[in-house]
Amino acid sequence: MRQRREHRIGPVRLSARTGIATSTAHCILKRHGMPALAATDRATGEPVRRFERSQPGELVHIDAKKLGRIPDGGGHKVLGRAAGRANQDRRDGTGYAYLYTALDDHSRLAYTEDLPEERAATCAAFLQRAAAWFAARGVTIERVLTDNAWSYTKNTWRQTCRDLGISPRWTRPWRPQTNGKVERFHRTLLGEWAYHRPYTSDAARQAAFPDWLDWYNYHRPHTGISGHTPASRVTNLSGQHI
Structure with a gap:
């Protein structure tokens, strides 16, 4: 022991x-x-205590995941390591996508966009669209939780939260697991969509994303919520889906 x-x-x-x-x-x-x-918590060795908000919208986790874009013709998964190595230089290559996600703590319902950078104005505009998307599904965002990245601490972010009537929250320094639900979603997203099969272009991968996100929200059993789908935890949402 x-x-x-x-x-x-x-x-x-x-x-x-x-x-x-x-x-x-x-x-x-x-x-x-x-x-x-x-x-267990890696830093302390103590058991992780998992909490869940009781209603949709009480807390929405927000995070961005950096993902290398795929050049036309495919990356190393299509061309092989040697042929695909040139694409690793993102300065002259295809660059990066930033996958922004807003994930509801209670239901795990997710809204994701592919955006070009992590500027404060980009983050604020994403929050406005995410709030509208959730509102269209009967969910009013009360609080958002982000890490302490520069763009989430600027006045642009704070003012956007005030305009939307949202209370901003930030994770404790050096405790990224506080935002673990959205980070876990991004691991699922990478494994089941981004890296699920070889794509011959970034456009081909992006074209596959709406169907995957629809499947995640409406059809995929989620182990974190006893095998239910995220949509089933939002009042009437699963019934409205076609």
């Missing part, structure tokens, strides 16, 4: 350090009520 607490390692590495079987290490951890490493 001392090895686990000091080094925060799982049964396989505990087995290697102590000479006992992996299954035995697992049983010992379980007997002492030690949670799986995936369920």
